[in-house]
Amino acid sequence: MSKVDVVLGTFFGDEGKGKIIDYLSSHADVSVRCTGGNNAGHTVEANGKKYAFHLIPSGILHKDTKAVIGNGVVVDPKVLLKEIQELKESGIHTDNLYISEKAHVIFPYHIAMDRLLEENRGSGKIGTTARGIGPAYCDKFERCGIRMEDLLSPKFEELVTRNLESKNKIFAFYGKETFDTKAIVEEYQEYAKLLAPYITDTVTLVHEALERDQKVICEGAQATLLDIDFGSYPYVTSSNPTIGGICTGSGIGAKDIGEVYGVLKAYSSRVGEGPYLTEQCNAIGDQIRELGHEYGTTTKRPRRCGWLDLVALKYAVSINGITGLAINHVDTIGKLDKIQLCVGYRHQGKVSMKFTTNESYLSECEPVYEELEGNFGDISQAKSREELPEKAKKYLARIEEVVGVPIKFIGIGPGREDMIVE
Ligand code: IMP
Numbered sequence: 572m573s574k575v576d577v578v579l580g581t582f583f584g585d586e587g588k589g590k591i592i593d594y595l596s597s598h599a600d601v602s603v604r605c606t607g608g609n610n611a612g613h614t615v616e617a618n619g620k621k622y623a624f625h626l627i628p629s630g631i632l633h634k635d636t637k638a639v640i641g642n643g644v645v646v647d648p649k650v651l652l653k654e655i656q657e658l659k660e661s662g663i664h665t666d667n668l669y670i671s672e673k674a675h676v677i678f679p680y681h682i683a684m685d686r687l688l689e690e691n692r693g694s695g696k697i698g699t700t701a702r703g704i705g706p707a708y709c710d711k712f713e714r715c716g717i718r719m720e721d722l723l724s725p726k727f728e729e730l731v732t733r734n735l736e737s738k739n740k741i742f743a744f745y746g747k748e749t750f751d752t753k754a755i756v757e758e759y760q761e762y763a764k765l766l767a768p769y770i771t772d773t774v775t776l777v778h779e780a781l782e783r784d785q786k787v788i789c790e791g792a793q794a795t796l797l798d799i800d801f802g803s804y805p806y807v808t809s810s811n812p813t814i815g816g817i818c819t820g821s822g823i824g825a826k827d828i829g830e831v832y833g834v835l836k837a838y839s840s841r842v843g844e845g846p847y848l849t850e851q852c853n854a855i856g857d858q859i860r861e862l863g864h865e866y867g868t869t870t871k872r873p874r875r876c877g878w879l880d881l882v883a884l885k886y887a888v889s890i891n892g893i894t895g896l897a898i899n900h901v902d903t904i905g906k907l908d909k910i911q912l913c914v915g916y917r918h919q920g921k922v923s924m925k926f927t928t929n930e931s932y933l934s935e936c937e938p939v940y941e942e943l944e945g946n947f948g949d950i951s952q953a954k955s956r957e958e959l960p961e962k963a964k965k966y967l968a969r970i971e972e973v974v975g976v977p978i979k980f981i982g983i984g985p986g987r988e989d990m991i992v993e
Contacts, residue, residue: 575787576830577817578897580794581887583841584812585867585874586834587899589613591980592790593629593987595832600785601637601777602630605820606810607792608645608677608707610700612867617987620661626651628790631658631668637780639773642673643810643820645707646719648762670766671773672720678731678759680738680750681706687745697806698843700870708809710734719770722763728756774822781827789817795833795887796928803928806845814891832979833893835884837904837966840865840874846933849913850877863903879904880913880938881973886926888976896974898967899982902989905947905963911940912966914973924973943969951984956991 576595580586593615596602609625616622617632624631626646631638640646655665681703688705689696699705710716717730724730732752739749780787793812796802801813810816818825838859841847850856856876859865865874887893904910915922916936927933944962953959956967959981967978981991 574781574784574829575789575823575827576832577789577791577814577828578832578834579791579814579817579891579893580812581833581835581884581893582794582839582880583796583847584611584792584794585840585842585865586794586836587982588790588834589615589624589629590899590982590987590990591832591834591897592788593617593632594980594990594992595788596628596630596636597633598786599630599636599788601639601780601787602628603639603641603773603777603787603789603821603823604628604644604792605641605789606643606812606816607808608702608704609647609650610702610704610808611792615987616985622658622661625654627654627658627665627668630788630790631665632663634664634667636667637776638668639776639821640668640670640674641773641821642671643816644671644674645677645704645711646670646674647677647702648722648759648766652762652765665769668769669771669773669776670719670769672718672770673774674719675707675711675716676719676722676759677703677707678717678755680735680742680755681710683742683747683750684738687742687747696844705809719766722759723767723770727760727763728752731756731759777822781823787823787827789821789823791817795890796883798890801890801928803845803930803933806843830895831891831893832895832897833884833887833891833976834897834899835879836863836900837898838863838876838879838900840876842867842870842872842874846930847875847877848883848916848933848936848938849880850875855907858907859903862906863900878911878913878938878940879970881970882913882916882924882926882938884970885924885974888974893976895979896970896976897980897982898970898978901963901967901981902947902950902983904966905945905950907945910943910945910966912943912969913938914941915939941969951989953983953991956981956993
């Protein structure tokens with residue numbers, strides 16, 4: 572029996588992973604968030620309420636599921652405490668939350684550095700979420716990062732002092748405000764007191780769950796094309812939202828991984844800069860944005876929108892070893908009269924499924940589209956794929972045919988229950 576099921580984004584994030592994760596975690600003993608920070612945002616609609624998650628795994632909504640923030644996550648304690656507070660106010664208890672002692676902490680100086688670096692990039696800016704994610708991961712890999720366990724350590728002040736010394740010099744050089752060590756230490760020691768009950772050795776927690784044959788779900792944040800290695804570098808996030816990040820961000824070994832679900836939308840979207848071949852900078856793109864409410868959960872930024880790109884999807888399947896697809900917004904795409912599906916790239920006159928994130932290659936590629944019928948009508952009541960109209964079935968079957976992976980979840984509306992499970 573497979574023990575760990577993984578949910579990953581296949582494109583540029585915002586595919587609606589939260590909904591699939593939420594469904595799977597209702598059958599799971601442990602739900603783990605492995606990478607990223609509060610640059611992510613899942614919205615889950617449950618019990619008639621909307622919950623926006625940035626750091627806490629959406630498994631928290633199930634009181635019997637342990638919700639784990641893994642060691643690969645970068646945590647802004649202020650944001651985390653706000654999220655805990657909001658959940659409590661909605662009547663959701665958080666005793667089932669566990670935070671890895673090894674997760675790195677985001678400080679205000681990381682956020683300031685994120686802004687400063689973007690400013691310095693000028694027209695080459697990445698379009699980060701300005702949440703301090705990149706600079707926090709930089710500290711982790713430079714081995715001067717501060718981890719959750721350090722917040723509780725007597726050495727905390729010394730660590731912050733050392734860390735700030737060089738950073739303050741950089742801020743001063745650029746004429747920016749510098750940070751006061753004492754004020755930061757005092758503020759974060761207060762956060763530490765509130766978070767202490769949740770901080771633990773989550774690696775052992777997960778291993779023990781696996782030894783007991785419990786079901787574990789790993790929720791990826793961001794997505795394949797935002798991966799620091801496999802995404803469209805440098806327009807990427809600073810972690811590995813692909814399958815490798817699941818292992819390194821949780822302590823789970825490869826042999827324990829079972830199903831790998833790749834989440835996508837029936838169209839595509841992207842936030843921030845970077846190449847995006849099937850983007851529609853026209854009335855269709857605007858229509859998709861409005862129909863799909865494509866505005867950032869975290870930043871409220873309008874998302875760039877376009878057609879579904881099966882060349883990129885196939886790449887995500889290979890990178891992650893995806894065993895099943897979860898497609899959201901089938902209802903949304905079905906509101907259009909005609910739908911275009913990208914089934915190949917034309918490069919120097921030849922059509923193929925070759926995908927690389929090499930910018931010069933991509934700039935020479937032209938998407939090859941197939942036109943399919945839209946106007947699916949109201950599909951919100953369908954209980955199985957069989958009950959969907961022929962036009963919708965055809966769209967789904969064509970996706971499966973091109974990428975060679977079965978669709979296991981079909982999103983037919985925004986709610987948790989608006990999903991056909993195959
Ligand atoms: P950062 O992760 O804030 O450093 O931003 C790097 C890039 O990743 C930017 O283009 C962001 O818009 C994008 N990004 C980061 N997190 C998400 C997400 O959860 N959804 C979509 N895009 C994201």
